[in-house]
Amino acid sequence: MGAAVDHVSPMGMSGGSGQRFSCKNKLTALVVDNGGVCQAIQTAILRSYGVETEAVETGEAAVELIASGATFNLIIIEMLLPFMNGPETAKQIRAMGAQSKILGITAFFDERDQQEFLAAGADKYIEKPLSPEIVIPIIRKLDN
């Protein structure tokens, strides 16, 4: 019973069923967003689920990080990034052979953007905010 208490997520984020959620295995994520608030919140949300999370502000920085050998289970990429946009970033990441789950995220849902992102190799495309309803099923799947 003491061990069960230890596995309760310290952040206490619940997901759907009302149970506390924290991933069982070591998972890693990369947040690619140039908005200070968005980056900070997405990072905090993922960390609250026990996911080791890094963050960068540009697509170029993300590509560079992965080219250097870093691997991530999950990559969240903002649609409108400076210089290299989200879909282009996803395309380059996939071209390097990365098997990460890629989630495209945007402030305004647009069907054309969605098609572009998915065609570039993203697995999903969502509108902000990053909610437990979206993230927890993704993390659960990666965790299993």
Add this chain to the structure above:
Amino acid sequence: MERSQLLRQVAHQRQTLFDEGLLDEQFAQLEELQDRTNPNFVEEIVTTYYQDTSRLILNIEQELERRPLDYGRLDGYMYQFKGSSTSFGAKKVKAECSLFREYCRAGNGEGCMRTFQQLKREYATLKRKLEAYFQLARQARLTQTASRPGMCDREYQVLFLCFKVYSKAQLEKLITGLVGSVLDQSYLCRPQQNLQPSNWARFEIILGQFFSSPTFIGHRRAFRQVFGLVLPYAPL
């Protein structure tokens, strides 16, 4: 001001921010991310939000003075504004961002300018009310600290006493009594109102585990966690 009255005011002011449509559920999610390891998370996010958005307001103001209007640039700035406001939970500000963008896409300069003025009004209202709320919350925290010198020491003293002297049955009675006295207090008209939702749910889980724990170590850990959660709300 009496602490219980202060706590009621803080809770009321917080609820007003939601009732008036200034904040939405997303802000409540941010509050859940704050805990002892990250005690200033919400205020840090608020500061970052103000930094991001004040820069964007300046950029948009400058763009709206140019002729002809560059709707592409305006659209880009408002995209960022909406992203930040959505992630923050600024409901009314977010709505104005969406409206602005519609006018932008329609090439309606007057609509853009009118909406931007309304956006700034909503933003100023949010900022003012949030600052008042945080000031009151800080006051309440200071009152709590001032009224409970050596809280950690007291917690450990009680733990020491309990586990030296009390049996499991007596510990159960102590915790039940402590919880009961907190819930019975008149200033806690709804217990959940003064505890963060995640803490309250955690509290119930830990209580359940305490009463079913077969080990002494399990008892001690659970008791410490219960004590830490309940003590700030226990009567003076």
